[in-house]
Amino acid sequence: MNTTDALEAFALTWTGDLTYDVAPSLSCHEVDTLATLLRALGYTAAADAWITKHSRNDDEGDAHYVTPAAALREQLADASDRTPWVELREEEPDAFAAGHMVLHAGGRNRFAITEQCDRPSDDPDRT
Incomplete structure (x- = not known):
C-alpha cells in the first residue's frame, strides 16, 4: 500500500x-x-x-470549551442538518418569541426549547 x-x-x-x-x-x-x-x-x-x-467534554478555560447554551444550539443545528425536513429557527414570531430555539418540521409541527437565563439580556455576565 x-x-x-x-x-x-x-x-x-x-x-x-x-x-x-x-x-x-x-x-x-x-x-x-x-x-x-x-x-x-x-x-x-x-x-x-x-x-x-x-x-462537549472540555472544561471552562480549555481550548475548545463552549457554553452549555452554545453546545445545545450546536447539537440542534447538527440534528437539523442531518434531517432535511427539519429547520432550526432562533425564534418563530407567530408562536415563540426571542429566547426560543425551534425545530420546525413544516406546517404546525415544531418543537420549541425555551432559553433560561440567570440575568437580563443586557447583562454581559448573563449565562
Whole structure:
C-alpha cells in the first residue's frame, strides 16, 4: 500500500462513528492534530466533527470549551442538518418569541426549547 492509499484508509477509518466514542477522551492538542491531518486530506467536515464532539467534554478555560447554551444550539443545528425536513429557527414570531430555539418540521409541527437565563439580556455576565 502506498502512502496516499494509507492516508486515505486512515481518513476513512477516522471519519465515522469513532468520532463519538473517542473525541471526548482526547486532549485538545491530540484532537487539533487529528483535525489538522483530516483537513489536509480534504475531510473538513470530519475535522470539524472531531473538534465539536471533543469540545462537549472540555472544561471552562480549555481550548475548545463552549457554553452549555452554545453546545445545545450546536447539537440542534447538527440534528437539523442531518434531517432535511427539519429547520432550526432562533425564534418563530407567530408562536415563540426571542429566547426560543425551534425545530420546525413544516406546517404546525415544531418543537420549541425555551432559553433560561440567570440575568437580563443586557447583562454581559448573563449565562
